[in-house]
Amino acid sequence: MKYQSFVGLEIHIHLRSRTKAFCSCPAHFGDEPNTNVCPVCMGYPGVLPALNEEALAMAYRTAHALGCTLERESFFERKSYFYPDMPKNYQISQFARPVGRGGAFEFELGGGAKTLRLRECHFEEDAGKMIHAGEKSLLDFNRAGCPLLEIVTEPELSSGTEAEAMLRSLRRLVRHLGVCDGNMEEGSLRCDANVSVNTEGAGLGTKVEVKNMNSFRFVREAIEFEIERQTKALDEGERIWQETRLWNENHGATATMRRKESSHDYRFFPEPDLPAFAASDEYLAGIASAAIASPLARKRALLALGIPNERADSIVEERGLAELFDAALAAGAEAAATATFMESDIRARVNRFGLSQVIERLDGPGLAAIVQGLAAGEIGAGVARAALDAAVVEGKDPRKHLEEASRSRIADYPAIEAIARSAVAAERDSADAFLAGNAKALSRVMGAAMRASKGMADPRALEAAIRKEIGS
Amino acid sequence: MSHLPPWGGILVGARLEAYSRVLEERERGLGAFLELDPRNPVRALDKDGKAATGALAGLPFAVKDNIAVEGMGLSCGSRILDGFRSPYSATCVRRLLEAGAACIGKTNLDEFGMGSSSENSAYKPSLNPWDRDRVPGGSSGGSAAAVAAGMVPFALGTDTGGSVRQPAAFCGLYGLKPTYGAVSRFGLVAYASSLETAGVMARTVDLAQAVFVAMAGRDPRDRTSVDAPGEEAADRRAHTGGAAGPLAGSRIAVPSGSLLGLEPGVERGFRNAIDALRDAGAEVVDIELPSLAHVVPAYYVIATAEASANLARFTGISYGARMAGAESHEELVLKTRSAGFGDEVKLRILLGTYVLRSGFQYRYYHKAQKLRSLIAGELAAAALGVDAIASPVFPTQAFRRGDPAMDPFMQKLADRFTCAANLAGLPALAMPSTLEGGLPTGIQLMGRAFGEDRLFAIARVLADHIPPAAPPLYSEECPA
Ligand SMILES: [Zn+2]
Numbered sequence: 001m002k003y004q005s006f007v008g009l010e011i012h013i014h015l016r017s018r019t020k021a022f023c024s025c026p027a028h029f030g031d032e033p034n035t036n037v038c039p040v041c042m043g044y045p046g047v048l049p050a051l052n053e054e055a056l057a058m059a060y061r062t063a064h065a066l067g068c069t070l071e072r073e074s075f076f077e078r079k080s081y082f083y084p085d086m087p088k089n090y091q092i093s094q095f096a097r098p099v100g101r102g103g104a105f106e107f108e109l110g111g112g113a114k115t116l117r118l119r120e121c122h123f124e125e126d127a128g129k130m131i132h133a134g135e136k137s138l139l140d141f142n143r144a145g146c147p148l149l150e151i152v153t154e155p156e157l158s159s160g161t162e163a164e165a166m167l168r169s170l171r172r173l174v175r176h177l178g179v180c181d182g183n184m185e186e187g188s189l190r191c192d193a194n195v196s197v198n199t200e201g202a203g204l205g206t207k208v209e210v211k212n213m214n215s216f217r218f219v220r221e222a223i224e225f226e227i228e229r230q231t232k233a234l235d236e237g238e239r240i241w242q243e244t245r246l247w248n249e250n251h252g253a254t255a256t257m258r259r260k261e262s263s264h265d266y267r268f269f270p271e272p273d274l275p276a277f278a279a280s281d282e283y284l285a286g287i288a289s290a291a292i293a294s295p296l297a298r299k300r301a302l303l304a305l306g307i308p309n310e311r312a313d314s315i316v317e318e319r320g321l322a323e324l325f326d327a328a329l330a331a332g333a334e335a336a337a338t339a340t341f342m343e344s345d346i347r348a349r350v351n352r353f354g355l356s357q358v359i360e361r362l363d364g365p366g367l368a369a370i371v372q373g374l375a376a377g378e379i380g381a382g383v384a385r386a387a388l389d390a391a392v393v394e395g396k397d398p399r400k401h402l403e404e405a406s407r408s409r410i411a412d413y414p415a416i417e418a419i420a421r422s423a424v425a426a427e428r429d430s431a432d433a434f435l436a437g438n439a440k441a442l443s444r445v446m447g448a449a450m451r452a453s454k455g456m457a458d459p460r461a462l463e464a465a466i467r468k469e470i471g472s
Numbered sequence: 473m474s475h476l477p478p479w480g481g482i483l484v485g486a487r488l489e490a491y492s493r494v495l496e497e498r499e500r501g502l503g504a505f506l507e508l509d510p511r512n513p514v515r516a517l518d519k520d521g522k523a524a525t526g527a528l529a530g531l532p533f534a535v536k537d538n539i540a541v542e543g544m545g546l547s548c549g550s551r552i553l554d555g556f557r558s559p560y561s562a563t564c565v566r567r568l569l570e571a572g573a574a575c576i577g578k579t580n581l582d583e584f585g586m587g588s589s590s591e592n593s594a595y596k597p598s599l600n601p602w603d604r605d606r607v608p609g610g611s612s613g614g615s616a617a618a619v620a621a622g623m624v625p626f627a628l629g630t631d632t633g634g635s636v637r638q639p640a641a642f643c644g645l646y647g648l649k650p651t652y653g654a655v656s657r658f659g660l661v662a663y664a665s666s667l668e669t670a671g672v673m674a675r676t677v678d679l680a681q682a683v684f685v686a687m688a689g690r691d692p693r694d695r696t697s698v699d700a701p702g703e704e705a706a707d708r709r710a711h712t713g714g715a716a717g718p719l720a721g722s723r724i725a726v727p728s729g730s731l732l733g734l735e736p737g738v739e740r741g742f743r744n745a746i747d748a749l750r751d752a753g754a755e756v757v758d759i760e761l762p763s764l765a766h767v768v769p770a771y772y773v774i775a776t777a778e779a780s781a782n783l784a785r786f787t788g789i790s791y792g793a794r795m796a797g798a799e800s801h802e803e804l805v806l807k808t809r810s811a812g813f814g815d816e817v818k819l820r821i822l823l824g825t826y827v828l829r830s831g832f833q834y835r836y837y838h839k840a841q842k843l844r845s846l847i848a849g850e851l852a853a854a855a856l857g858v859d860a861i862a863s864p865v866f867p868t869q870a871f872r873r874g875d876p877a878m879d880p881f882m883q884k885l886a887d888r889f890t891c892a893a894n895l896a897g898l899p900a901l902a903m904p905s906t907l908e909g910g911l912p913t914g915i916q917l918m919g920r921a922f923g924e925d926r927l928f929a930i931a932r933v934l935a936d937h938i939p940p941a942a943p944p945l946y947s948e949e950c951p952a
Contacts, residue, residue, distance in 0.1 A: 039560050043785045045553065045661040046540045046562060048694050078781045080828075084801045089784035137801075139790070267828035269837060272666035272778060273657075274695055 002200040003234065005227045007163055007193055008155030011170065012148050013180045014126070014188035015058045021125045021147035022049030022092065029186055033140035041145030043087030048273045051076075055147035056123055056277060058179040059099045060287045062149055063121040065177055065294065068100025070284055074123075075276035079266045084137065085128035087144055095268040097276070098122035099149075106296060107169030109162060113296070116166055119152040143187075149179075155194055155204060160223030164216050167191060172295040176319040184215050193223050197230035197240075205230070206240040210254055212247045222247035226254055298322050305335040311343045320359035321346070327364020333371040341371050345385060349392050362391045366398040373402055382455035409458055413465075416457055420465035423449035431470045442466070478950035479625055480530045483513060483574055490952035491532075495576075495623055498946070503598045504608075504617040506537045507545050508577035514541050514561075516569035527682055529572030534618045534627040536611075537578040538585055539670065540659035541565050544575070548661050549583040549593035549611075552786045552812025554793045562659020563694065564628065564670045564687040571686040576624065579614030583814045584783065585632055585663045587611050588866075588883065589876065590639070592816050597873060600642060601943040602911055606870040609639030612673065616643040619673050622946040626674040626683050632664050633771055634866070634890025636671035637902035641865035641914030644904045644941060646680040646931065647673045649890075651921050652897030653698045655684070656691030662782040664775035667894040675942065677903075677935055681928045700922040717753025718933045723858040724749055724917075725759035730889075735868045741905035741913025742864045748905075748937035749862070749930070759854055759861070763847040764888055770847065771891040773827050773840035780824025786812065844895050851896040852921065860917040860930055863889040865902045869911045893918050901927040904940040912941070 020027045023040035040047045056074075063070055075097045078090040100121040106113050128144035130137055151170075157163050171182035171189055182189045191213060198205035210226055213219045226245070233240050245254035279287075295316050302312035302325075315321050321342065328338045346367075350358050370387050373379040379387075383405050390401035424431045427448050433441035445466055450457060482491050492510045499505055513532060516524040523529070535541055538548040540558040547553045565575065582592035590598045590613025598614045600606040601621040608617040612629025616639035619627050629636040631649035640647025649671045660670055670687065674680040690699045714720040726746065731739055750756050788794030788808035795811050798804035813821070827836035855861060867886045871877045878886060893900035893916075900918040907913070915934075919927045942948075 042790055044559070044791065045546055045548070045556070045785070046538075046558070046659045047560075048658050050693055050695055080781055080784060082784065082787070082802075082805055084789060087785060087790065088781075089787065090781050141790075265830050267781075267825065267830065269777060269781070269828055269833070272696075273662075 001235065003197050003231050004200045004202075005158050005195065005197045005231075006155040006204050007157035007159070007195050007223055007227075009151075009153045009157070009163060009166070010192045010194070011151040011153070011167070012126075012190040013062065013151065013174055015055045015147040015149055015179050016181060017052055017055035017058060017147055019052055019054075020145040021052050021055050021123070022145055025145065027055075027146045029143070029188065031142055033138070033142060036142045037144070041087065042141055043089075049092060049271075051274055051277065052147060056099070057287070058177075059121065059123040059147070059149045060279065060284075061290055062151075062174065062177055062179050063100025063103065064287050064291060065173060066100065066103040066105055066118055066121065066151070068103035068118065068121055070100050070279060070287065071097050072279050072284070073097060073276050074099050074279065076123075076271040076274045077268045078271050079124075079268055081264065081266060083127065085130045085139055085141070085144065087128070087141065091125060091127065092271055092274070093124035093268075094122035096270075105153075105166065105170065105173075107166045108296065108299075109165045114162065114166075116156055117154040119154055121149055121151050124148050124150060155196070159227065160220035163191075163193060163223050164220035167216055167219060169296065172317065176292055176295050176322075178319075187214065190214070191219055193219065193226075195223055195226040195230065197227055197234060199234075205234075206242050208240065208242070209244040210247060211244060211257070218247055218249055221252065222254055225252065229254070292319070295319070295322070302335075302339070307335060307339045311339050314343050314347060315339060318350075318355055320355050321350070324359055324362065324364060324367060328367040328371060329364075331365040331368035333368035334375055337375045338367065338371045341367075341374065341384070345388055349388065353392055358392055361395050362388070362398070366391055369399045369402055377460055379405065380450055380455065380459040382450055386455060405456070409456055413461070416461050416465045417469075419449050419453050419457060420462060420469045423452055424466060424469045435470060445470075479532070482950065482952060483510065483530065483532060483576075487952055494951040498621050498623055498951075501599070501604065502601060502617050502621055503596045504579055504614045504621065504623065505534065505577045506547060506549070506580050506595055506614070510576040513574035513576045514543060514569065515574040516566075516572075523574075524570055524572045526571035527686055528568060531573045531626070532576045532624050533568065533573050533683075534577050534579050534615055534624045535565060535575055536581050536615050536627070536629045538581060538630055538661040538663075539565060539628055540661070541575050541578065544578055546578075546661065547595070548585075549581040549595060550786075550812065550814065550817070551594045552788070552792055552808065556792050560659065562670070563656035563691045565659060567687050567689075568628075568683065573686075577618075579612070579618055579627060581614055582611035582635075583817050584661070584779075585611040585630055585635055585668070586779075586816050586820055588634070588638055588887070589871070589873075590614060590617075591873065592814065594814055599873070600870045601946055602643065602870065605872055606911070607642065607873055609642035609866075609870060611635040611639075612671075613639045613642075615673055616640055616645060616647070619643070619645055619675060620943055620946065622675075622942065622948060622951050625950075626672055626679050629671050629673055630660050630663075630668055631671040631890075631894065632668035632775060633887050633894050636673060637890050637900060637914075637916060638866045640673050640902040641904075641912065641916075642870035644907075644912030644914075644943070645673045645675060645902075646677055646904070646940075647671060647902040648680055648684055648924065648927075649893055649900045650684060650688065650924060651700075651899045652894075653696050654700060654899070654922060654924070655687045656689075656694040656697045658691055658693040662778070664778040665782060666778060667771070667775055675940065677928055677931045680901075681925075684924060714753070717751065718936075719749060719930065720753035722754045722860075722930070724754045724756050724930075725854060725858040725861045726756060727759050727761045727764060727861065727863060729764070730863045733867050733886075734864055737869050737908030737911070738864055738867060738913055740908050742915055744938065745903075745905040745915040745934060746862060748934055752933045752937060754859070754930075756862075757858070759858075761850055761854060761861075763843070763850040764892060766843045767847060767888045767892045767895060768885055770840045770843040771887070771895055772823070773836050774844060774895075776820045776824035777828050777837050777840075778824065780821045780828060783813075783817065783821055788812070847892060848896040851892060851898060851918070855898055855918060855920040855923070859926055860919050863916050863918070865890060865914040865916045869908065869913060889916055897921065899924045899927060901931060903931045903934060905934075905938055907941055
């Protein structure tokens with residue numbers, strides 16, 4: 001029998017607003033438990049929610065980037081269920097009028113791309129966190145009331161690999177939008193999956209919800225496992241229960257959490273404490289004007305410039321790097337050389353000093369000057385790195401550094417000859433190897449000579465002097 | 473407008489001692505308070521530690537125990553919040569403190585505001601200062617008893633379906649339910665969020681108005697609150713009066729059917745008030761308000777639906793009373809709520825849960841919302857055409873303890889005049905009419921949105937014709 005699998009995702013994005021969705025507590029992860037709380041997010045008697053419009057605007061911007069139809073009169077509803085980490089025992093969410101409906105998300109898959117249709121995006125508040133410690137259960141309400149955007153997709157993915165690819169692309173998008181840091185391990189990006197398998201052409205099968213997948217890999221593995229499990233069950237004529245299953249990363253398997261014969265009744269009704277949010281033409285125009293180039297569009301542009309796939313990925317991964325790349329090109333740098341320099345030298349400094357320091361201190365013209373100097377052979381890799389560090393570490397304009405370097409450059413031929421002579425003497429083996437036909441060996445001699453000149457020798461003059469000294 | 477004499481300085485020195493003794497004695501007789509401490513009032517201090525000076529400087533007041541006052545209890549008349557101390561103050565309370573008033577205690581109520589006799593408190597009943605065999609009304613009965621007995625010049629209540637106005641009528645007071653949104657709800661423990669407001673009870677029109685003015689205005693912590701829009705000049709026309717009487721040119725509408733099912737005393741009181749308004753020059757006109765027939769069912773569906781979610785937070789997990797011996801979260805919630813809530817509260821939670829079930833919402837909740845729109849539209853239009861809509865407050869005078877003289881169904885139907893104002897979000901002021909059989913009667917005037925001032929102006933004229941009376945035992949203006 002031939003089967004078809006259907007996977008839909010419910011993705012929660014923790015919106016990076018400064019404060020929580022309905023109170024003024026910091027929306028910050030990783031602090032001491034129960035320090036970012038107040039009577040409002042603790043659900044004390046008598047308190048009322050006050051909408052954080054910064055967070056809602058992030059939701060609108062994300063929905064816009066996903067091509068959703070934006071709601072002009074978005075309102076909030078109470079979703080009732082009792083859970084220990086939910087202070088009010090209802091969640092302020094959206095139901096009839098979510099921020100966005102429809103839409104589609106195009107993501108990279110293998111060498112190509114796939115478009116996944118979306119059902120809706122809605123704004124809601126997060127619950128707290130329950131920690132089980134032996135006999136006790138502990139509650140941390142720091143996360144309670146933090147703003148979330150839930151994205152619900154159509155069940156139009158067919159495998160765990162596709163789901164992982166979709167999520168990775170989505171992560172890149174929300175990071176470019178600046179609305180979420182996309183960290184699955186810390187829970188700022190969360191994903192549940194609906195998985196069903198059926199005979200080909202027969203439509204959706206019995207829906208199984210899979211939860212507790214807190215990494216991209218686990219999402220892929222859990223969905224693959226679930227598809228295989230259901231396929232096997234169908235083969236053997238077993239019943240597939242409509243249920244919620246949890247991924248157990250230690251066993252590499254999903255297991256039943258609860259069977260729902262009848263679905264839970266959340267008794268949605270409009271939140272009387274919050275007026276509807278009217279998104280005016282002006283407001284929506286503001287959302288549209290804040291739109292950014294999608295990471296996928298940026299990557300395609302890089303590929304079209306002939307930049308290899310992985311190098312393009314490393315640039316597009318961060319919006320700041322992609323913008324730096326564009327700015328360098330605009331300042332006259334050549335694409336391939338810029339990409340190469342970014343993947344090696346700039347990436348290393350991002351890792352060491354952080355992205356924000358690098359992009360704050362290095363601008364497009366500065367980067368272009370370095371890359372152009374390298375390409376023209378006016379400076380060596382050492383001077384290029386020194387210019388980069390002058391910018392990133394000292395906050396100095398790299399062009400100024402290059403100017404100074406050129407002024408103190410050793411162009412005096414007798415001095416260069418002397419440096420070449422002692423370098424060849426010190427690297428005699430490499431010089432001999434070069435004479436014997438090993439072209440790479442020359443670079444070791446060059447390196448020694450450059451170091452001896454503290455990077456100040458004119459690289460072309462130095463190479464000529466070395467070749468002469470070796471006698472090639 | 474000063475309210476200082478004779479209350480000014482009552483919280484100081486020898487007068488405070490005398491005042492405290494009187495309060496203790498009256499409290500023993502009436503059971504108005506759940507917490508009372510005139511020697512340690514909650515008040516606002518300025519940077520230099522001096523008491524705030526404002527329109528209400530030096531006035532003691534009491535607050536219904538479902539409104540938050542920092543450092544005081546907030547039991548809502550329920551076991552489930554036994555021992556809970558509020559870490560913050562309601563905005564309306566904060567504004568009164570900033571105007572110089574001092575909170576001396578929290579008053580008794582029907583549990584979570586559900587009831588109309590104050591007998592439905594988990595702690596104790598409160599008694600009516602006019603006749604201690606009778607109830608003070610509810611749910612803000614403790615506040616009404618405290619004001620009627622002269623223990624405080626004014627008190628706060630909450631009004632979800634008449635809970636300020638009905639006890640005001642039972643105790644011979646002015647009781648205002650403001651326009652929905654005029655006074656912040658931040659700090660009111662919610663029963664039915666879209667219906668209720670904080671309200672004030674006082675013995676005089678001037679004080680009731682001064683308290684309302686001090687509380688009113690937009691609050692960023694209540695997104696449903698608003699500033700009153702500026703009244704249009706054209707609306708002021710009717711306020712002027714003339715040779716034919718202070719209410720000349722005013723129109724007061726009486727809905728047909730207003731007199732149906734009233735006790736004789738209530739009917740006499742109502743007719744006396746209407747006659748007095750007519751004598752003052754008002755034109756009294758009949759009006760048809762057919763949507764009033766739908767008020768009570770719409771009200772109960774919406775109120776219980778909202779209550780079922782509002783009261784879900786009380787589980788004893790992070791605050792309030794927690795029952796011992798539970799092995800799981802589910803059991804803890806079940807035990808705490810079973811023991812913590814009284815029967816009336818449980819009944820309303822069950823009803824609200826039922827009407828919100830998926831598949832039943834169209835039959836109940838959505839239908840009730842449609843009726844509400846119909847009622848609100850009809851009442852708003854009617855209120856714009858006249859100066860006020862007059863009706864009885866409640867079909868009976870203060871009834872005997874343990875005996876509402878109506879079955880529970882009749883009791884709920886009795887709320888139609890008060891609940892109409894909550895469904896429509898319009899202001900309504902209960903004011904005293906004549907005493908009948910030695911007990912107060914009242915009349916309700918409902919106005920247009922944010923038309924509180926007009927209602928107070930009419931009340932002032934009525935007070936000139938029918939001066940409000942105080943209970944014989946507590947007739948002095950100030951107790952010490
Ligand atoms: Zn908070």
